[in-house]
Amino acid sequence: MGEFDRFYSGIYGGRWSGLKAALLEPARKIERLCFGGFSRYVLDAASIHAAEALGVRPGERVLDACAAPGGKTLVLLEALDGNGELVANELSSPRRFRLKQVIEDHVPPSLLGLVSVTAFDANRFGLKKEGYFDRVLLDAPCSSEAHLLSEDPEQRSWKESRTRQLAMRQYSLLCSALLTVKRGGVVLYSTCSISRLENDGVIARVLRRKEGLVRLDQEGQVPEGWERTEHGLQAFPDKIPGVGPIYFSRLVRI
Ligand SMILES: C[S@@+](CC[C@H](N)C(=O)[O-])C[C@H]1O[C@@H](n2cnc3c(N)ncnc32)[C@H](O)[C@@H]1O
Numbered sequence: 461m462g463e464f465d466r467f468y469s470g471i472y473g474g475r476w477s478g479l480k481a482a483l484l485e486p487a488r489k490i491e492r493l494c495f496g497g498f499s500r501y502v503l504d505a506a507s508i509h510a511a512e513a514l515g516v517r518p519g520e521r522v523l524d525a526c527a528a529p530g531g532k533t534l535v536l537l538e539a540l541d542g543n544g545e546l547v548a549n550e551l552s553s554p555r556r557f558r559l560k561q562v563i564e565d566h567v568p569p570s571l572l573g574l575v576s577v578t579a580f581d582a583n584r585f586g587l588k589k590e591g592y593f594d595r596v597l598l599d600a601p602c603s604s605e606a607h608l609l610s611e612d613p614e615q616r617s618w619k620e621s622r623t624r625q626l627a628m629r630q631y632s633l634l635c636s637a638l639l640t641v642k643r644g645g646v647v648l649y650s651t652c653s654i655s656r657l658e659n660d661g662v663i664a665r666v667l668r669r670k671e672g673l674v675r676l677d678q679e680g681q682v683p684e685g686w687e688r689t690e691h692g693l694q695a696f697p698d699k700i701p702g703v704g705p706i707y708f709s710r711l712v713r714i
Contacts (some may be wrong), residue, residue, distance in 0.1 A: 462614065462615060462616055462618065463618055463619060463620060464614075464615035464616075464618040465480075465615075467618075467620050467623070467655075468480070468605075468654070468655075471654075471655070471656055472654075475698070478698045479654070479696060479697075479698045480609065481698075482696070482697040482698035482701065483605055483606040483609050483654075483697060483705070484606075484609055484610065484613060485697065485701070485702060486702070487504050487606070487697075487702055487703075488504070488505075488701065488702025488703060489502045489503055489504055490502070490503070490504070490505050490508075492508060492534075492535075494534050494535075494538055494566060495538055495566075495567065495568050495571065498566075498568045499534075499565070499566040499567070499568070501531060501534055501562075501566055503531035503532075504703060504704070504706070505703055506695040506700075506703050506704040506705075506706035507531055507532060507706060508531075508532075508535055509683060509686075509695070509706075510532070510599075510648065510650045510706050510708045511531075511532035511535035511536055511597065511648075512535060512539070513648055513680070513693075513708055513710065514536065514539075514595050514596075514597050514646065514648040514710075515595065515646060515710075516536050516539035516540060516544075516595055517539070517540075518539075518540055518541040518542070518543040518544055519540075519543050519544050520540065520544045520545075520594035520595060521544065521545045521547075521592060521593045521594050521595075522536055522540065522544065522545065522546045522547070522593060522594065522595050522596070522597070523546075523547045523549065523585065523589075523593045523595075523596045523597070523637075523640060524536055524546065524547070524548045524549065524596075524597045524599070525549050525582040525585060525596055525597065525598045525599075525633065525636075525637055526549070526550065526551075526582055526598060526599050526600060526601060526633070527548040527549055527550045527559055527577075527599075528550040528552065528555035528556055528558055528559040529555065529558045529559060529562055530548065530558070530559040530562035530563060531562075532597060532599055533546070533548045533559070533562070533563065533575070534562070534563075534566055534567070536597060537567060537571065537574065537575055540574060542570075542571060542574070543574075544574060545574060545576075546574055546575045546576075547575075547576055547578055547593075548563065548575055548576070548577050548578070549577075549578045549579070549580055549582055549585070550577070550578075550579065551579065551580070551581055551582065553579070556577060556579055559577060560577050563575060563577065582598070582633050582636060582637070583632055583633055583636045584636065585636050585637070585639075585640045586635065586636035586637070586638070586639025586640045587636075587639070588640075589640050590639055590640060591639075591640070591641070591642045591643065591645075592640060592642070593640055593641050593642065593645060594641065594642060594645050594646070595641065595645060595646045595647070595648070596637045596640060596641050596645070596646075596647045596648070597647075597648050597650070598633055598634055598637040598647060598648070598649050598650070599650045599651075600629075600630045600633055600634070600649065600650070600651050600658075601626065601629065601630075602626055602630065602651035602652060602653035602655075602658050603622065603623050603626055603651075603653040603654075603655050603658060604652050604653060605653060605654055605655070605705070606652065606697075606705065623653070623655040623657050623658060624657060626653075626655075626657075626658055627655075627657040627658050627661055627662055630649075630651070630658055630662045631662050631665055631666065634647070634649055634662060634663075634666055634711075635666070635670075637649070638666070638670065638673070638674055638711065638713055641713050642713070643713055643714065644712065644713065644714075645712070645713050646677065646710060646711070646712055646713075647710070647711045647712075647713070648708055648709070648710050648711075649662065649663065649692075649708065649709050649710075649711065650706060650707060650708035650709075651706075651707050652704070652705055652706055652707075653705070653707065654694075654696070654705050654707075656689075658707075659689065659691075659692060659694065659707040659709070660689050660690045660691045660692060660709075663676070663691040663692060663709045663711070664690070664691060666711070667691070672714065673713065673714055674711050674712065674713055674714060675711070675712050675714055676691055676709065676710070676711060676712075677710040677711065677712050678691075678692075678710070683695075685699050685700040685703070686700075687699070689707070691709050692707055692708055692709030692710075693707070693708060693709075694706065694707040694708075
């Protein structure tokens with residue numbers, strides 16, 4: 461058994477072989493009608509749920525900190541219902557190009573004025589725009605094991621240091637996101653990883669190091685088939701075939 465299987469069977473025990481097989485199955489995408497039927501966009505049902513869980517309301521200032529290719533951006537913009545401001549940020553220039561295309565192709569012309577695309581390192585938003593946004597979606601770069609396995613099911617060269625390093629990057633991005641929301645503002649942290657280090661582990665570190673500055677918001681129902689983790693909710697494809705994996709956790713700046 462290689463390091464990859466050892467690491468994940470250490471987390472999931474007897475569940476790992478079935479979960480690994482489910483990660484290798486193609487994701488079941490659904491077609492979403494956006495903007496009152498103006499446009500159709502295809503994405504995973506769990507991704508839609510995560511973006512909706514940010515709870516965007518009309519009139520708010522919203523940041524999508526790591527936005528490309530932009531499926532969740534559309535869900536957030538739709539929730540503004542024609543009133544507010546959405547900044548869709550993406551560091552990678554080819555991926556930003558794709559994001560702009562998705563926005564141009566799917567957003568009605570009358571709503572384009574609400575959304576701007578920026579190219580910052582999301583680590584810098586906290587200092588650039590401190591306390592500016594009402595809500596931030598941080599859909600963080602992550603291990604994305606389904607993608608890794610589709611490239612090489614054996615993952616012979618995988619090292620545990622990879623997920624540890626990603627968890628450090630995610631922690632830093634989350635600290636910046638928490639600084640850029642106003643007091644009482646909400647940050648939704650999400651990943652498509654199944655590594656606990658990148659999910660509850662990142663949230664646990666923030667709650668520990670920023671005690672008194674941030675609190676967890678675990679209100680709301682657990683959607684059918686999802687699992688409650690220590691600090692968030694997670695959808696696994698071995699439980700809901702073709703859906704996820706997606707993890708998210710909601711944090712409020714105190
Ligand atoms: C999980 S993907 C986002 C998916 C997107 N939210 C969606 O639903 O279509 C993470 C994105 O973060 C971008 N990214 C990575 N590091 C970044 C950083 N420091 N600042 C901004 N974007 C970053 C990656 O290029 C990638 O496009």
